[in-house]
Amino acid sequence: MPQVQxxxxxxxxxxxxxxxxxxxxNTGVELEIHEASNADxxxxxxxxxxxxxxxxxxxxxxxxxxxxxxxxxxxxxxxPMILITANIQDAIQEKAAQLNMKFxxxxxxxxxxxxxxKS
Amino acid sequence: MRNLxxxxxxxxxxxxxxxxxxxxxxxxxxxxxxxxxxxxxKVEFVQxxxxxxxxxxxxxxxxxxxxQAFEGFINGKAALIFPEERSLELVRIVVGNExxxxxxxxxxxxxxxxxxxxxxxxxxASLANLLKREINTALPEAYSGDYQRMLEVLxxxxxxxxxxxQIDFSxxxxxxxxxxxxxxxxxxxxxxxxxxxxxLADLLGNDL
Numbered sequence: 001m002p003q004v005q006x007x008x009x010x011x012x013x014x015x016x017x018x019x020x021x022x023x024x025x026n027t028g029v030e031l032e033i034h035e036a037s038n039a040d041x042x043x044x045x046x047x048x049x050x051x052x053x054x055x056x057x058x059x060x061x062x063x064x065x066x067x068x069x070x071x072x073x074x075x076x077x078x079x080p081m082i083l084i085t086a087n088i089q090d091a092i093q094e095k096a097a098q099l100n101m102k103f104x105x106x107x108x109x110x111x112x113x114x115x116x117x118k119s
Numbered sequence: 120m121r122n123l124x125x126x127x128x129x130x131x132x133x134x135x136x137x138x139x140x141x142x143x144x145x146x147x148x149x150x151x152x153x154x155x156x157x158x159x160x161k162v163e164f165v166q167x168x169x170x171x172x173x174x175x176x177x178x179x180x181x182x183x184x185x186x187q188a189f190e191g192f193i194n195g196k197a198a199l200i201f202p203e204e205r206s207l208e209l210v211r212i213v214v215g216n217e218x219x220x221x222x223x224x225x226x227x228x229x230x231x232x233x234x235x236x237x238x239x240x241x242x243x244a245s246l247a248n249l250l251k252r253e254i255n256t257a258l259p260e261a262y263s264g265d266y267q268r269m270l271e272v273l274x275x276x277x278x279x280x281x282x283x284x285q286i287d288f289s290x291x292x293x294x295x296x297x298x299x300x301x302x303x304x305x306x307x308x309x310x311x312x313x314x315x316x317x318x319l320a321d322l323l324g325n326d327l
Contacts, residue, residue, distance in 0.1 A: 012258075013233045015214060015226055022215075059236065061258060086146070086240035091253045106237050107149050 001052060004030045005117070010042045010068065011035075011057035011084070020055065020084070020108060027114040039063035043071055051079070053117070056101075058085035058092060066095050073099065082116055084108060123164060123305055128315045132282075135249055135318075136160040139242035140286050140299060146241045147288075150234070151212045154291040163283045164305065167274050170283050174266040177285065178298065179203075183263040185235025186272050189243055191254035192310035195281070195303035196273045197243065199235040203263055205295050206231065212293070228261040235259045238299070250314040273302045280305045 007024070011017050017035055024031055034051070036042035038060055045051075054072065058065040065083050072079060083096040086106040096103045102116050124132065137160055144155040163173070181203035188196045201209060210223055210230040218226070236259040247254040262272055274281065284301040303311070 013229055013236070015230045015233045018214065018226075019233075059240070059256065059258060086237040087244050087256060088142075088241065089244040089247050089253065091247070092244075106240075107146050109149075 004032055005052045006032045006034065006050065007117075008034050008036060008042060008045060008051045008054045010037075010039070010054065010060070010065070012037050012060045013057070016057065016106075023108055023110050023113055024117070026110055027117050029114070029117050031117075039065075039068040039071070042068055046072060046075070054079060054081045056081060056083055058083055058087055066092075066099065069096075069099050069101055080119075123308055124312070124315070127319055128312075129162060131315055131319055131322075132162055132284075133160050135246055136162070136242075136284050136286070136301070138249060139245035140288075142245045143238040143241040143299070144288060146237050147234075150237070151209075151290060151293075153212075153293060156289045156291055158287040161285045163285075165281060165283055167270075167281065170274065170281060170302070171267070171270055173283065173285070174270055178266045178269075180265060181263070182265065182269055183231060183261075184269070184297075185231050185239070185259045185261050186269075187235060187239045187243075187259045188257040189254050191247065192250065192252040192314050193254065193303050193308075195301060197239040197302070198269065198273055198298075198300045199231075199238050200269065200298040200300065201231075201295070206263075208293075209234070209295065231261045232259040235261070242299070242301075250318050252310070252314050273300070 009017055009020060021033055024033060036045055039062055056065040056068055069081050082102045082104055084104045088105045093103050104112060140157060144157050148155045179202040182200050183203040183206040184198055184200040186196050186198045207223060210227050213230050213234060214226055240256055243254055243256055282303040282305055286299040289296045
């Protein structure tokens with residue numbers, strides 16, 4: 001991982017992005033945070049730039065977080081991704097695990113987030 | 120009202136909702152940094168007009184909140200409800216004090232939607248996990264209005280037979296009361312019934 005991680009944060013809720021950005025700033029990791037509010041915007045950004053990690057909400061209008069991760073993996077199979085959702089169902093966690101995504105329940109715990117961002 | 124569930128099944132519903140709401144309360148408590156006090160879930164099997172009476176008695180006149188539809192082994196809608204007059208205060212608690220009044224106001228709908236998303240999903244997902252079933256939740260929708268407006272949003276079918284699960288909660292330090300309501304359409308209750316039977320069979324098996 002480079003010294004400054006370029007991170008893409010994908011969530012349709014502006015409040016969720018604000019909250020997560022605030023937490024990310026407290027992880028002690030140097031981050032360059034970019035934002036997208038849906039899967040299409042995220043894929044557009046991926047086609048123009050490179051990122052070191054993606055934090056993706058599950059429940060979004062249009063394609064959900066799992067569908068987005070699947071699309072991203074077609075071109076960047078090794079990109080570390082974290083699925084962030086209040087929907088902590090085992091079925092969703094299993095889908096994330098199948099795509100090799102890490103899983104974080106909302107509200108996000110700073111310690112867990114830090115651990116995942118540093119991994 | 121015909122009784123669709125046995126006493127054991129009804130007790131299981133209350134316990135499952137208790138566990139689900141417990142998780143939601145823990146999420147809320149972390150978000151607002153305050154102790155969340157919960158009532159015991161009250162479960163009623165009612166027609167729409169009875170629900171209307173209950174809402175009229177229970178809820179403040181002007182409401183703000185979030186609804187979220189769900190489908191899977193159970194179908195219905197859930198709502199997180201607050202008195203409208205406390206809505207901005209709640210937004211400020213969640214997003215922090217550093218934002219200006221106009222920013223807070225601008226973020227009101229989005230914050231309520233995200234808050235509802237977290238609480239309602241926590242509860243529904245716990246329920247699905249405990250019953251070893253799957254449930255899909257739609258995007259949260261913020262709304263404001265009176266109890267009749269809210270009921271219109273929650274129940275679109277006049278002849279619905281519904282399970283009304285009502286939980287009151289409050290934030291200890293801020294004296295702020297809110298309500299969680301789950302309206303479950305019982306016209307297609309077969310999946311729910313079999314999930315409850317499996318859950319009870321598991322429990323009884325473990326007791327032997």
